[in-house]
Amino acid sequence: MKIKNYTSLICVIIVAIIASTLEFLFGQPIISQIIITIAGSIIALIMFIDMVKTLHSGKFGIDLLAITAVIATLAVSEYWAALIVLLMLTGGDALEDYAANKANSELQTLLDNSPQTAHLINENAITEIKIDQVKINNRLLVKPGEVVPVDGIITGEATVDESSLTGESLPINKHSGDPIMSGTLNQDSSFKMVAGKTAKDSQYQNIIKLVRQAEEHPAHFVRMADRYAVPFTIIAYIIAGIAWYLSKDPVRFAEVLVVASPCPLILAAPIALVSGMSLSSRNGIIVKSGTTLEQLSSAKSVAFDKTGTITNGQLMVAETYAIPEYTKEQVLNLAASAEQQSSHILARSLVQTATSISPAENVTEVTAQGIQATINGDLIKAGKSSFISNHTFQPSIGPPYTSRSMISILATWLSKIILDQKRNLS
Structure with a gap:
């Protein structure tokens, strides 16, 4: 006993x-x-x-x-x-x-946070099914804030968070035809996808399986x-x-x-x-x-399964480039003022960094593109270059970068704000 x-x-x-x-x-x-x-x-x-x-x-x-x-x-x-x-x-x-x-x-x-159900798209309706019932080539709907249930191919546009799989906190823009892994968090609006694997063969479920095996067969020290x-x-x-x-x-x-x-x-x-x-x-x-x-x-050495540097999982404003007519602080405050009503991870980082935020009116946000608002009577746009202007060009200020918030006022380029992960080790 x-x-x-x-x-x-x-x-x-x-x-x-x-x-x-x-x-x-x-x-x-x-x-x-x-x-x-x-x-x-x-x-x-x-x-x-x-x-x-x-x-x-x-x-x-x-x-x-x-x-x-x-x-x-x-x-x-x-x-x-x-x-x-x-x-x-x-x-x-x-x-x-x-x-x-x-x-x-x-x-x-951690295991309980794994997806348990999926939204199956039928011809006439959307049905909620258990994740184990998902079959290859099933069309699925992933709603905002939900975790992708199985590996597959996205058939729309979305901004997702893959930090649970890669450790990288930078949001990833997915386009139609891009592969998407289970365990990925949908940050914005709903999107559709085609299942490429069943649940048991998908990435996140394999991670969970390894964790459970480690629990059942712990190392003996x-x-x-x-x-x-x-x-x-x-x-x-x-x-x-x-x-x-x-x-x-x-x-x-x-x-x-x-x-x-x-x-x-x-x-x-x-x-x-x-x-x-x-x-x-x-x-x-x-x-x-x-x-x-x-x-x-x-332990004599530690190996991290991480692409790049070790970060603390938070984004920060790394650098701000502005045209001569504006200071860095001014354009950063304009960007934060436009982004203050957005729940996007880049928006939160801008708002936390800004020193002054003005009221925004007529706010319109376009998923995976950007946001526009009227601030002090001026139209302010913040987002991708394709959203800022109909012309496919890059402003001459600052270096090219993949994580950016470009700002314009009345279709005139003001700045390029670079956001990156806050690093602990390198």
Whole structure:
């Protein structure tokens, strides 16, 4: 029978409260000792049985020394010492479980965000079907904010986010005939596509499959504390035996074991691991287990599956080029004023950078092209060069670039604003 670590910790805390109340408030130390001895013996016995099973599997943990210390202190009536060791032992195990469960829940959230349904386009209607029912050459509709369910070919125009697949936060403009992968997020208006693969053969589902396989077959690492468990435990037993032999007092045996109990490794190490995993999670890094985090200390090099530089997933204004009649700040504020009502990722970056935003009227946004608005009586356009002007030319200001917001006023070029990903490493 295996007791959960959370249950063990709760039992120890309840026993500690009851025993403390009985002894220090009602003056009943005998009853307090009996409660701690019985409850502590049961918990220690269950943990000892689990430890024996661990030993049979060829592993050896540092917890054995702590369990022995609990049994020894109970045997010599040092019940409060036994309770303290039990509290640290079960507390450390519970923290390790908490860290593992937190990582598993974050991974499960990732899996739950995968597309479960698709919108099948029939001759007369659009039907919602399960993703596993999608067949090759099915015509599908992907609505704004939805994730592309399967790999295929787009039959319209769209701006999508492929960061879940590539790590690149720059939006990608897709045109009719372009391939599109499952897991891609549709940022703008609805578009149609033709399924090129079934769900089980699509890119995102294969990623999910690998994550689930890693969950079911985790790598087996040895905790840092357990690496030194055998020599440390043997030395502790020898010293405890010598103390008992020389003093002729069994209490000395229990005292040595309590002192030798690796409380910093049992309790402090899980706290450090939980803190490290939580900090990693807040920065978008999911660590599957504490042992995985420990292994990073021996890493000599890291390989990133990333095209280009490592970024933090946010866009920023890298440079602004303006014609002589306008300052960089003026054209940036005009662009942000026009873009302030747009939900496009490029628009958000412009608005966050601008120092002053003016009211915009008659705002019209064209999907995957740009936006126009009336600001202070002038018509302002921001977007692709083909949207800014009917003439297919590039303004002479600034270098050519793929991620840009070109600005015009009354069809006269004002500026070219370059947006790029904010880099952490290069």
